Amino acid sequence: MPRALWIFLANLPAAFTWGYCNDKDLSCPSWAKQGECSKAHVKELCPHSCSVCDHNCRDSDEQCPQWGDGGECETAVDFMFKSCPATCGVCKTRCYDKDVDCTEWARDGFCAKNPSLYTLCPVSCGTCTDMCLDKQNDCPNWAAEGQCGTNPGYMLQNCPHSCQVCNELSHTKSKHPVALGETTADGRNVTERVACADHDRRQCLIWGQHECELNPAAVMRQCAHMCGVCTTACEDKYSDCPQWAKEGTKSLFGRGGSKCDDDKAFMLPNCPFSCGICPKLHVFPPAGKDEM
DSSP states (O other): OOOHHHHHHHHHOOOOEEEEEOOOOOOOOOOOOOOOOGSHHHHOOOOOTTTSSOSEEEEOOOOOOOOOHHHHHHHHHHHHHHHHHHHHHHEBBBBOOTTTTTTHHHHHTTHOOOOOHHHHHTTTTTOOEEEOOOOOHHHHHHHHHTHHHSSSHHHHHOOOOTTTSHHHHHSOBBSSSOTTTTTTTTSSSOOOOOOOOOOSSSHHHOOOOOOHHHHHHHHHHBBBTTOOOOEEEEESSSSTTHHHHHOBBTTSSSOOOOHHHHTHHHHHHHHHTTOGGGGGGGOOOTTSSSSS
């Protein structure tokens, strides 16, 4: 890797990444109104409606990764979801490349050679996934009121998660090294995450972007990527990632290793949350500001 790039990576400023906190169940607004947020499992399913984490979220303490490694996301839900949402996975951290040379570095194969690029160049290095994430704080309540149908132009664009733009029936899967339903070498069946994508890319190109505004109810669901519905964010691409991250070789001293270290070329771009990359994406502060 060029010496200039090594120097650049070594001098990256420490900063917190940010993203969106979304509920995991469409019933969350109703449960919250019924007072169900006092239950731990409801807080986990409905972090946004239960005000456990802010809609626009990020870790607020540099010790969050250490606390997360210590299991605090499970034992101190109220504190951790509020203070460390990225570390606990309730904040889906947004991704963008932080250097104009990222595309060239990725094309030259530097992502696999230097894991630091998975945080510096998460888009070019394939760390991120196009996801259906709500962009407005009131999306769950608006969706519960039926506005996904009555105001599709605005709602599908800004509230794709609450309006279920991404689902098993209407969208293709992301294209990753292991396909949905494919059996791995050790006999396991992999379940792949649902991504925000164009269902029929050829048809979407025929329609063109102008149809996104003219016929949003149909076109935005079929062509979410073309219509700009998707948010590029950091999340595991496979449901097996947490288990894979725990696997690994044993060291000479008997301590367990991690597949994130043993198979970086596959694990880092495909299991970024389980491998601890998502909360560590570098965010550069604007000129003259201490943070973003």
